Amino acid sequence: MKRLLYTTAALIVLAACNNKPKDPKAQLADLKKQQAEINAKIAALEQKTGVGQDSSRITDVSVVEVAPTNFTNYIELQGHIDAQDNVTAYPQAPGTITAIYVKAGQHVSRGQILVQLDNSTLRQQIAQAEAQLSLAQTVYQRQKNLWDQKIGSEVQFLQAKTNYEAGQKQVAALREQAAMYTIKAPISGSVDQMDLKLGQVAQPGQTGIRIVNADNLKVKADVPESYAGRVNQGDNVKVVVPDASDSLTAKLSFVAKVIDPGSRSFGIEIRLPGGKTLRPNMTAVIKIADYSKSNAIAVPVNAIQKSEQGSYVFVADNGTAKRKTVTLGATYGGRTEIKSGLAAGDKLITAGASELEDGDKVKVAQ
Template structure:
């Protein structure tokens, strides 16, 4: 059988040389090269076939050189299916503060980037007239209160008339209400933080006129962040509150695991998407308006057969891997057609191979069906 191989090789080589020599020296050299390569591939294929036949007829023969490969055993594992979309980081508390009073700004007490507490005064509108009126009324209130206390004592002793007592009481209560009203107006001249957070923008300056409703400052609380995104209506039944989410922040080169906290009920007429929100854990470098890629897990296969996606090759329109087969004497690589059900994190969930089988993971390039291998 071995002599048959050599005779076959010699015959092919002789034919090849005859063809090459018969060509015109000025002929198409590229065509000759292509022809020789085709013949070389054909020779290689026929040699491999003959070597396999020899090995089967005589297992002790040393004709075939096995290819060194690496392999891994196929196991089952949990595999997540997800839908991927784009999202944006937002602050739970991103508040634009506006003025409640009218007047000239006399003081700005904070700077951009400064942390502030809830209720802290950020800026002051001119309140000098109000303060004077309040002080004047407080002086009047002292007098009216003294008169009321005396009338009350007299009335309790049955001295004086009830009208005098009631008049003194009314005067006192009226002034107290007026002072309370002025104090409320005075509070409206102060621009205060409605939540704790960081001053992101200051929109007023000392000396500027401001009116009710005009924006004065923006406060952002970066300790409570969320991610907002839109998901195709095709997944409306799969995405639910509590679904696991993998959030990838390109700027931070970080993946964050979180959960869906809100699923919108309304489908956008133009984009045919619905909104979702994801509550994010605190990270120092996480900022509002950062972009993110989110993967929402909508199905989990607990016992999936997975293989590295890079070992799956395409041949004649089919996805294939090579599995290791051994009869105790010879070990060969067998082509196995697989179907990819899903891909995630470098792994493919497939059908076509079984747990416990070994798939070739190193040296799979260039393997042919039935080729002898060595692990």
């Protein structure tokens, strides 16, 4: 009996010890842990269902007002400046150079003698032929005077006339041969290159002087075959010459009809006005206008976003972001034409749109 009483008392003491309150710090830690787990579960469910999200979040954005404008799309190509008149003058007969009358950079006129080759043998032949021609002329004139007076025979008169005319032709032929021993300017322009020296033997087609008319320039370029249906003679073009810090507007003066089988391209040319800053072989950027529209809606490219459903933009409407699906046109110069989906007066969001969802609250930066 006494043992039973001791056992019961021990159990009562043990129960009292188990019911002793926990330390407050431990209890607080347990509660915070439970709170964090509950908050995480709530956030996951809100993200999944879209219910209970914080609607007070406001995103700062920048907007531009959509307005009609002129939009032009250009095809950009690289070409080079060339001279319309860029030729090399050669002698027509081989010979030793005896005189040089011009130097590099000098302006020359068409037909001007630039270089003289040795033609001493021909000059002697010309002198001899001219002496014979003078005699033939005297004989012919006397025979003509006699024939006019009905003195002498007709045969004598005709023979004298024939000798005189033959002498004239002989002298003319010799003078033409002598002219072949010169280098003449085929065009008016500036001597661009000349490396000839006295005593040098000049050969036809090998030794010459390059002459360029820098007042009559053109731009040449090759256009890929894919643009064949979009580039036509008379199209407006912009020509930019980076090295000369110059630009101008012109028209296509020539468009080739044949596609080069090797490069799969066709040539174009644009005539340029003369200018002191432009030189042959300078690089030129050609911008050909292949599409133009007035009163078009064009927006910055960075305002357009894409999804599996298509392209879209955001507009600000009374402090709320609204998503609008758009149909895109051509893109040039960092702007894209919007064919449908936007209207004049819309407040297009250009900065901050990447973080938006339809219906988000926005604040327009001032």
